[in-house]
Amino acid sequence: xxxxxxxxxxxxxxxxxxxxxxxxxxxxxxxxxxxxxxxxxxxxxxxxxxxxxxxxxxxxxxxxxxxxxxxxxxxxxxxxxxxxxxxxxxxxxxxxxxxxxxxxxxxxxxxxxxxxxxxxxxxxxxxxxxxxxxxxxxxxxxxxxxxxxxxxxxxxxxxxxxxxxxxxxxxxxxxxxxxxxxxxxxxxxxxxxxxxxxxxxxxxxxxxxxxxxxxxxxxxxxxxxxxxxxxxxxxxxxxxxxxxxxxxxxxxxxxxxxxxxxxxxxxxxxxxxxxxxxxxxxxxxxxxxxxxxxxxxxxxxxxxxxxxxxxxxxxxxxxxxxxxxxxxxxxxxxxxxxxxxxxxxxxxxxxxxxxxxxxxxxxxxxxxxxxxxxxxxxxxxxxxxxxxxxxxxxxxxxxxxxxxxxxxxxxxxxxxxxxxxxxxxxxxxxxxxxxxxxxxxxxxxxxxxxxxxxxxxxxxxxxxxxxxxxxxxxxxxxxxxxxxxxxxxxxxxxxxxxxxxxxxxxxxxxxxxxxxxxxxxxxxxxxxxxxxxxxxxxxxxxxxxxxxxxxxxxxxxxxxxxxxxxxxxxxxxxxxxxxxxxxxxxxxxxxxxxxxxxxxxxxxxxxxxxxxxxxxxxxxxxxxxxxxxxxxxxxxxxxxxxxxxxxxxxxxxxxxxxxxxxxxxxxxxxxxxxxxxxxxxxxxxxxxxxxxxxxxxxxxxxxxxxxxxxxxxxxxxxxxxxxxxxxxxxxxxxxxxxxxxxxxxxxxx
Amino acid sequence: xxxxxxxxxxxxxxxxxxxxxxxxxxxxxxxxxxxxxxxxxxxxxxxxxxxxxxxxxxxxxxxxxxxxxxxxxxxxxxxxxxxxxxxxxxxxxxxxxxxxxxxxxxxxxxxxxxxxxxxxxxxxxxxxxxxxxxxxxxxxxxxxxxxxxxxxxxxxxxxxxxxxxxxxxxxxxxxxxxxxxxxxxxxxxxxxxxxxxxxxxxxxxxxxxxxxxxxxxxxxxxxxxxxx
Numbered sequence: 001x002x003x004x005x006x007x008x009x010x011x012x013x014x015x016x017x018x019x020x021x022x023x024x025x026x027x028x029x030x031x032x033x034x035x036x037x038x039x040x041x042x043x044x045x046x047x048x049x050x051x052x053x054x055x056x057x058x059x060x061x062x063x064x065x066x067x068x069x070x071x072x073x074x075x076x077x078x079x080x081x082x083x084x085x086x087x088x089x090x091x092x093x094x095x096x097x098x099x100x101x102x103x104x105x106x107x108x109x110x111x112x113x114x115x116x117x118x119x120x121x122x123x124x125x126x127x128x129x130x131x132x133x134x135x136x137x138x139x140x141x142x143x144x145x146x147x148x149x150x151x152x153x154x155x156x157x158x159x160x161x162x163x164x165x166x167x168x169x170x171x172x173x174x175x176x177x178x179x180x181x182x183x184x185x186x187x188x189x190x191x192x193x194x195x196x197x198x199x200x201x202x203x204x205x206x207x208x209x210x211x212x213x214x215x216x217x218x219x220x221x222x223x224x225x226x227x228x229x230x231x232x233x234x235x236x237x238x239x240x241x242x243x244x245x246x247x248x249x250x251x252x253x254x255x256x257x258x259x260x261x262x263x264x265x266x267x268x269x270x271x272x273x274x275x276x277x278x279x280x281x282x283x284x285x286x287x288x289x290x291x292x293x294x295x296x297x298x299x300x301x302x303x304x305x306x307x308x309x310x311x312x313x314x315x316x317x318x319x320x321x322x323x324x325x326x327x328x329x330x331x332x333x334x335x336x337x338x339x340x341x342x343x344x345x346x347x348x349x350x351x352x353x354x355x356x357x358x359x360x361x362x363x364x365x366x367x368x369x370x371x372x373x374x375x376x377x378x379x380x381x382x383x384x385x386x387x388x389x390x391x392x393x394x395x396x397x398x399x400x401x402x403x404x405x406x407x408x409x410x411x412x413x414x415x416x417x418x419x420x421x422x423x424x425x426x427x428x429x430x431x432x433x434x435x436x437x438x439x440x441x442x443x444x445x446x447x448x449x450x451x452x453x454x455x456x457x458x459x460x461x462x463x464x465x466x467x468x469x470x471x472x473x474x475x476x477x478x479x480x481x482x483x484x485x486x487x488x489x490x491x492x493x494x495x496x497x498x499x500x501x502x503x504x505x506x507x508x509x510x511x512x513x514x515x516x517x518x519x520x521x522x523x524x525x526x527x528x529x530x531x532x533x534x535x536x537x538x539x540x541x542x543x544x545x546x547x548x549x550x551x552x553x554x555x556x557x558x559x560x561x562x563x564x565x566x567x568x569x570x571x572x573x574x575x576x577x578x579x580x581x582x583x584x585x586x587x588x589x590x591x592x593x594x595x596x597x598x599x600x601x602x603x604x605x606x607x608x609x610x611x612x613x614x615x616x617x618x619x620x621x622x623x624x625x626x627x628x629x630x631x632x633x634x635x636x637x638x639x640x641x642x643x644x645x646x647x648x649x650x651x652x653x654x655x656x657x658x659x660x661x662x663x664x665x666x667x668x669x670x671x672x673x674x675x676x677x678x679x680x681x682x683x684x685x686x687x688x689x690x691x692x693x694x695x696x697x698x699x700x701x702x703x704x705x706x707x708x709x710x711x712x713x714x715x716x717x718x719x720x721x722x723x724x725x726x727x728x729x730x731x732x733x734x735x736x737x738x739x740x741x742x743x744x745x746x747x748x749x
Numbered sequence: 750x751x752x753x754x755x756x757x758x759x760x761x762x763x764x765x766x767x768x769x770x771x772x773x774x775x776x777x778x779x780x781x782x783x784x785x786x787x788x789x790x791x792x793x794x795x796x797x798x799x800x801x802x803x804x805x806x807x808x809x810x811x812x813x814x815x816x817x818x819x820x821x822x823x824x825x826x827x828x829x830x831x832x833x834x835x836x837x838x839x840x841x842x843x844x845x846x847x848x849x850x851x852x853x854x855x856x857x858x859x860x861x862x863x864x865x866x867x868x869x870x871x872x873x874x875x876x877x878x879x880x881x882x883x884x885x886x887x888x889x890x891x892x893x894x895x896x897x898x899x900x901x902x903x904x905x906x907x908x909x910x911x912x913x914x915x916x917x918x919x920x921x922x923x924x925x926x927x928x929x930x931x932x933x934x935x936x937x938x939x940x941x942x943x944x945x946x947x948x949x950x951x952x953x954x955x956x957x958x959x960x961x962x963x964x965x966x967x968x969x970x971x972x973x974x975x976x977x
Contacts, residue, residue: 150859150860153860154860157801157860157862157891157893158759158761158801158804158805159761160761160762160800160801242804243801243804244758244759244801244803244804244805244806245804247758247759247761247801247804248758248759251758334782334784335758336758421862422859422860422861422862422863423859423860423861423862424860424862425860425862425891426862427862427889427891427953427956427962428761428762428765428799428891428956429764429765430765430768430769430955430956430959430962432962433961433962444961446768447772559961563961565961565963654920
């Protein structure tokens, strides 16, 4: 078949600007690229692969720390946990494919992040996910929720990797662009980390795993574009997942690593064979000669263009020494997988690809990444920002706090997620100490006294109203959640979901968010070790609220025989209930109360008080680890009253303990009950330990407010606030019923 | 005492079973790859672990039963050796004809992972010898295809011979359709063969055998199996 002659229209269809095409011609040594080469430039310089709009900003993130072994740039970051072990983790988006085909989009999102982790030599031990949907009554939304959840479960369950937590939020701005962000964490020996480098001139290059088909061609380019009415026609660019094959690839790779048979390895994710070949050569400063006639194909007649750009799943590219080839092929054969030597590492710095004896690609490896376009795009503060931040609190005051509480706990954003996590195997691998429903997941490292905490967080409403503070708050909330399970932060990954970067307002939001993340990560000791940027989350010119999701990872080093797993809910009658942290600074701006009960995303959101966050989280994890507090739950979405509801009736524990609480506030009663502010945690503890706990709070300089006592089967709250007080008295069983059924009811399932 | 854990491609509870029999219960435990033609010598217990053998793309267990090792497992069972299949292992034993019945899609058509209550129906087996009849255990399930099916005649024979090991129940032990998570006939969660040496159950005892994981209800079963 004759390759077409390249025209300006084809260049445009490949998402390249005329300037970028000129740059491509320069890299080609002044000639026009071949047809497959044009495809390669298109995917390698797509926003998704090249980070061309974000790179100048990402540099401002802190990426170093005492425990960081591998930072951004490899397939995933790696952080030391001591005694020769390390954890490898990353979060990635699969937003666009999941909107088009929810089951396969979400499933292959999980498959992709798992490959990133085990490519590094790690065994994946826990997954999380962060999902955003439009409101349940928006078109297709119930179908998208059920499809995404089934896809995540379908892939992760089969892989035998537990899905141990996550978050799901609903907001109308996601109605045309849902977000599916998948996080995975693996365990790796700190001297057994593998990198995606094609080192050793003359070493064979091996292709392994699934055969290459025509699926997913130009997936990365699709992910770098906005949607319009024709989005559904992009269905053929969505990949199809085969978790069974990936499970076999995982086990085969771990056997290769254990026998030290691999020099370098990389999975074929976005941009498939192209991206892995160029990146492996670039990182090693070598070249690769590739023979496409050797690639196992699913169908006949595939062109070089299709073979190079296919995003078929469950495929790996690896380099070994010549004397290990037979051993490598034998292990893949044991697991029933195809593997074949398809090329060789060369010393000329070029990627040279042949097909049927003809050269189809001949490009220098490094310039494709080094000389990829980098844009410092214009930024402008949105002129609607002051409008967004306007809020007349008197207009939205609560008139019936108990009714408002019941409606809040039944709302899509706050109700029980059991319908979702019940579809995820969250117990396999015997590590889950705290699973779904906890503030953070806590996974023991079997065979040690260590456990790893992990959480994903972001409140997009805060970020939309104040990107810098909102992004910082995502990290702060993650650190607070870890503190509730006793874990100290050791690293973080980010998954930055934004609209169209060619809009100055989006770039301003992005840049502000990076600064917020940077401040919070530095202050709270959670360096960013890798992540992902997803732009163009926009349909028919409507963008999402900016959503820089973060995954924060923490460590507990001393789980002994007398360790009791931390609880978010109250555990026994007659314990003291206290609020750790200063309630000052709480506000209804951006709050769940304002959104759910008044349909507004408005006001000035809470400021992120990093000093207070640090003090509160340090104290909390100390008291949780020592067992001096027996429950700890972070006050976040919905404010103090919702947090108390979650400690009493709104949880899946077998025993539900009520509480009687009283509170004095200089704020309005609406703000005192439902205001959000960060740096606060509700704890409970036996009265006999009170003196020691309060002394610890004093020595940490953390305000400590005794709220009341646990006990009974009702949540009773007396508040004395500026203006008027309130008495709330709700049966714990009523709270549970509303909370437990809310999500399923709103989705109409 | 020697225990073998079989690994099929797609097994994913093999490591967990290996850890619990080996490290938690302290028994010599060996791994056996599905392509082996024979089992190691001196074995007392063979474990078919949970997972998605061959991806479960056909019927669950339908391909694994043809694995080379399965004829050795059948011989071992025929000679009176103890065999337990947990979750996917139970499905494989049914497909292989070593246990009666079949497991089909859950009534909800969804995967279900949660801790459920099951009631012990017999103490006449080494698996349940340390329990009481009517005793309620809290044990996790994690499956999409756990709905136990058998014709009425077959069910009656199971009941008459006391081959029903466990039924899903309410926390107080009463049988309640709402406490039957997958729609299994007669709420059956586990059965054994007429020879009382081949066991199959959908719940995962290995997931609840250490205090730190929330309880040890599963441990009593596994201890019975290995003579502790």
